[in-house]
Amino acid sequence: xxxxxxxxxxxxxxxxxxxxxxxxxxxxxxxxxxxxxxxxxxxxxxxxxxxxxxxxxxxxxxxxxxxxxxxxxxxxxxxxxxxxxxxxxxxxxxxxxxxxxxxxxxxxxxxxxxxxxxxxxxxxxxxxxxxxxxxxxxxxxxxxxxxxxxxxxxxxxxxxxxxxxxxxxxxxxxxxxxxxxxxxxxxxxxxxxxxxxxxxxxxxxxxxxxxxxxxxxxxxxxxxxxxxxxxxxxxxxxxxxxxxxxxxxxxxxxxxxxxxxxxxxxxxxxxxxxxxxxxxxxxxxxxxxxxxxxxxxxxxxxxxxxxxxxxxxxxxxxxxxxxxxxxxxxxxxxxxxxxxxxxxxxxxxxxxxxxxxxxxxxxxxxxx
Amino acid sequence: xxxxxxxxxxxxxxxxxxxxxxxxxxxxxxxxxxxxxxxxxxxxxxxxxxxxxxxxxxxxxxxxxxxxxxxxxxxxxxxxxxxxxxxxxxxxxxxxxxxxxxxxxxxxxxxxxxxxxxxxxxxxxxxxxxxxxxxxxxxxxxxxxxxxxxxxxxxxxxxxxxxxxxxxxxxxxxxxxxxxxxxxxxxxxx
Amino acid sequence: xxxxxxxxxxxxxxxxxxxxxxxxxxxxxxxxxxxxxxxxxxxxxxxxxxxxxxxxxxxxxxxxxxxxxxxxxxxxxxxxxxxxxxxxxxxxxxxxxxxxxxxxxxxxxxxxxxxxxxxxxxxxxxxxxxxxxxxxxxxxxxxxxxxxxxxxxxxxxxxxxxxxxxxxxxxxxxxxxxxxxxxxxxxxxxxxxxxxxxxxxxxxxxxxxxxxxxxxxxxxxxxxxxxxxxxxxxxxxxxxxxxxxxxxxxxxxxxxxxxxxxxxxxxxxxxxxxxxxxxxxxxxxxxxxxxxxxxxxxxxxxxxxxxxxxxxxxxxxxxxxxxxxxxxxxxxxxxxxxxxxxxxxxxxxxxxxxxxxxxxxxxxxxxxxxxxxxxxxxxxxxxxxxxxxxxxxxxxxxxxxxxxxxxxxxxxxx
Numbered sequence: 001x002x003x004x005x006x007x008x009x010x011x012x013x014x015x016x017x018x019x020x021x022x023x024x025x026x027x028x029x030x031x032x033x034x035x036x037x038x039x040x041x042x043x044x045x046x047x048x049x050x051x052x053x054x055x056x057x058x059x060x061x062x063x064x065x066x067x068x069x070x071x072x073x074x075x076x077x078x079x080x081x082x083x084x085x086x087x088x089x090x091x092x093x094x095x096x097x098x099x100x101x102x103x104x105x106x107x108x109x110x111x112x113x114x115x116x117x118x119x120x121x122x123x124x125x126x127x128x129x130x131x132x133x134x135x136x137x138x139x140x141x142x143x144x145x146x147x148x149x150x151x152x153x154x155x156x157x158x159x160x161x162x163x164x165x166x167x168x169x170x171x172x173x174x175x176x177x178x179x180x181x182x183x184x185x186x187x188x189x190x191x192x193x194x195x196x197x198x199x200x201x202x203x204x205x206x207x208x209x210x211x212x213x214x215x216x217x218x219x220x221x222x223x224x225x226x227x228x229x230x231x232x233x234x235x236x237x238x239x240x241x242x243x244x245x246x247x248x249x250x251x252x253x254x255x256x257x258x259x260x261x262x263x264x265x266x267x268x269x270x271x272x273x274x275x276x277x278x279x280x281x282x283x284x285x286x287x288x289x290x291x292x293x294x295x296x297x298x299x300x301x302x303x304x305x306x307x308x309x310x311x312x313x314x315x316x317x318x319x320x321x322x323x324x325x326x327x328x329x330x331x332x333x334x335x336x337x338x339x340x341x342x343x344x345x346x347x348x349x350x351x352x353x354x355x356x357x358x359x360x361x362x363x364x365x366x367x368x
Numbered sequence: 369x370x371x372x373x374x375x376x377x378x379x380x381x382x383x384x385x386x387x388x389x390x391x392x393x394x395x396x397x398x399x400x401x402x403x404x405x406x407x408x409x410x411x412x413x414x415x416x417x418x419x420x421x422x423x424x425x426x427x428x429x430x431x432x433x434x435x436x437x438x439x440x441x442x443x444x445x446x447x448x449x450x451x452x453x454x455x456x457x458x459x460x461x462x463x464x465x466x467x468x469x470x471x472x473x474x475x476x477x478x479x480x481x482x483x484x485x486x487x488x489x490x491x492x493x494x495x496x497x498x499x500x501x502x503x504x505x506x507x508x509x510x511x512x513x514x515x516x517x518x519x520x521x522x523x524x525x526x527x528x529x530x531x532x533x534x535x536x537x538x539x540x541x542x543x544x545x546x547x548x549x550x551x552x553x554x555x556x557x558x
Numbered sequence: 559x560x561x562x563x564x565x566x567x568x569x570x571x572x573x574x575x576x577x578x579x580x581x582x583x584x585x586x587x588x589x590x591x592x593x594x595x596x597x598x599x600x601x602x603x604x605x606x607x608x609x610x611x612x613x614x615x616x617x618x619x620x621x622x623x624x625x626x627x628x629x630x631x632x633x634x635x636x637x638x639x640x641x642x643x644x645x646x647x648x649x650x651x652x653x654x655x656x657x658x659x660x661x662x663x664x665x666x667x668x669x670x671x672x673x674x675x676x677x678x679x680x681x682x683x684x685x686x687x688x689x690x691x692x693x694x695x696x697x698x699x700x701x702x703x704x705x706x707x708x709x710x711x712x713x714x715x716x717x718x719x720x721x722x723x724x725x726x727x728x729x730x731x732x733x734x735x736x737x738x739x740x741x742x743x744x745x746x747x748x749x750x751x752x753x754x755x756x757x758x759x760x761x762x763x764x765x766x767x768x769x770x771x772x773x774x775x776x777x778x779x780x781x782x783x784x785x786x787x788x789x790x791x792x793x794x795x796x797x798x799x800x801x802x803x804x805x806x807x808x809x810x811x812x813x814x815x816x817x818x819x820x821x822x823x824x825x826x827x828x829x830x831x832x833x834x835x836x837x838x839x840x841x842x843x844x845x846x847x848x849x850x851x852x853x854x855x856x857x858x859x860x861x862x863x864x865x866x867x868x869x870x871x872x873x874x875x876x877x878x879x880x881x882x883x884x885x886x887x888x889x890x891x892x893x894x895x896x897x898x899x900x901x902x903x904x905x906x907x908x909x910x911x912x913x914x915x916x917x918x919x920x921x922x923x924x925x926x927x928x929x930x931x932x933x934x935x936x937x938x939x940x941x942x943x944x945x946x947x948x949x950x951x952x953x954x955x956x957x958x959x960x961x962x963x964x965x966x967x968x969x970x971x972x
Contacts, residue, residue, distance in 0.1 A: 010723045018801040032727070032878065059428035062464035121801045123875025125792060127381060130627035134390050141399070148404035148478065148509040154464045162469070166404065166515060190380045193373040195942075196793055196874050291426065291470060349727065350877045353802050374873065381872045384628045391629040 021363030082303025095160030160286030219310025225253030409479030419449030426470030477506030480521030670818035728806025831862025
């Protein structure tokens, strides 16, 4: 006997507990298997690029905080690099180290969120998420010490960082690094080799390297597919040419690899932070620039960083005024979303959520 | 053996059961607030303010509204205006602190308090009277002179307008804030 | 004065509490009325005990889960937040009672009632202390398994009636999981019944001179795993997987209906823990003082709940097909092995009257613990290999490259 079945279209999001914000995807299911995927974007569009055209170069820093709100420091850094390129200035070395250090701390925080929510989406009832948030809280506390805010930091400025770190920052950072070793080891004990996690993620939604490159994917997702590509190595910015670190590479690009690469990157970021603490030397942390900056007419610049989610770039064009003529943001989350169909079709409903979580999108950045 | 890692996971959660919770019960307990914390309020020193509206111009959202008229004390020099309105629309403020960065006379500071919840949107606009009457617990955000004083908002006493200047700080010498302050001091002494 | 006397061997006569009320009230009222009054009183006690127990479990679980996650948990109302369930209930009672557009109103409404009812009926046969159960049925085990299956129907009705696709997903998953896990659960309970020689829960407790979790560790393992699936708890909580299908079958429920479903869920945890305590941890039998039976029972029930919360706090959830694989390829063979081993042991160890002595039970425990360790290891290995073969994992070599290097992509790998 055959039972007549028909595909069923389900609207996942924009209000869904685990689509990372207001991401909406219309999925056609055959039973629990996915046959068709259609992402629908734009629920969090705020017109950041247009807003940037009406603000001066320093004011835009505050807008970049709100792109990927889990890695504001790195957004600041990308934007400031672009402006510095546009103006042809170079920040003092201490500022470079401070930027590298805070960006790596932010990368740890961002990856902790990614890992925590990834396991949350696998169904662990909040426990790994709480443990990662416990560590992330410490990092946010350090940021508060540095710049008075935890999420929307606005710490960096074109020509450096807004101010040097306060004196009590360095002992607190040491304390955090010492404690975090234990917390990370605990997290790895809980997650890294957990059989249920392995069963759920190994071999699920693999992303071959050629597809990844063709889709112009970047960041941990690309590296999980086995492509050694990291802007911190390829085109070192700030103090990345001074520090020594490894790039974790996955092999098959499945969900587990993406998770694994993030956990390993946290370890590498710790290494970078430690080296920054050793190498940083006293000096000014900011170039003395006028409050309102002006670039030469017709100047163009593209500043890019390896953000926690991939290549984040700011393309600025100046017309000689106090604000950029055009500000184009190349946000990694949006471009990483182009592999959605490739990841989801043929897999099950339960895998869909996990695969989306493993790409680690952030809607603030996708919709801008 | 298969299942060993799962047992390890159980052990991890069990050790965490024994641990002290890392969260704090907010209204009774509070986490330590750092001096640079940008609170949801502003500290403003009328004595230091010239009404130049640098803050209003530098605000990325344009939420500071300033209305001035020439002051009687020094109308010709134009270094001091009488402030009629100084409204900060908190409901749109994103607390980036650029207004504080822009203030050349150290008249505007980020505040250190953050419990500014209101029932009506209009209540979220900080008026000039509220700014005048508020406790002066400025945040040390972008004010290195407060940090070198080892000032801690909340635990230290409220600061008066004479204590918060950026004496010896780089922009201060270039701008004319010092000159004006001397004038005010003489006035007060008389 | 014609005092009413109850035959201690009748169905309700075994219940001391019932007999006490019946004989007390029988002094003043006719016997049939005393019977009704005593019945109503004891039912009232049971319903309140179970629902209050559910409230306490809901608070305790959140509190315990909080501590597992290194946070505080509900602590705002009452000492240690113990009045939190009342606050929750008040909130839910004041919510609008929504029946979604297009839903089957009658089926939608009947579900919470059905769930709570099956829970209460199931709780009726569990002996809370020596001779204190609502009824000590001679087929108690069968009865409780039968009524707990009612939940399956309720869940499916909920998913179907809600007119919501997530609810439908949840219902489909729930039916698949619940029906499958009935089988190993029943088989594992069969081992217990074999050793105890009775289906009455009271007799099973009496038979546990050695607690059955030692005598039949395999059955204990399978029963706990199976029951956590029946209760929709991690790692088997696909039916209400909140990260995938919002809340599964009760996505559309709100207000008092949602409260009842939650009560059924937490009460289910309570009843199942009580069942585990009765079947495997020797129920109300304690080291000292039989009149403290209720305390031993509560402690053992708490152990069961703690176990569930502990597992819930630690593990991610399995996928539906993997859950089925665990059921049919792992738990099922284990329960069959247990059944065969227990049958053989009972056959060879029992004396002429078919009675097992305590020494016999200890011998069984020794043998069965070895069998359990070996078979769990063997079947664990087998299912691991199956999982490995089924997943399309590339070689697990990982390279961590230091320094700048060119892109290494072998073409045509996709």
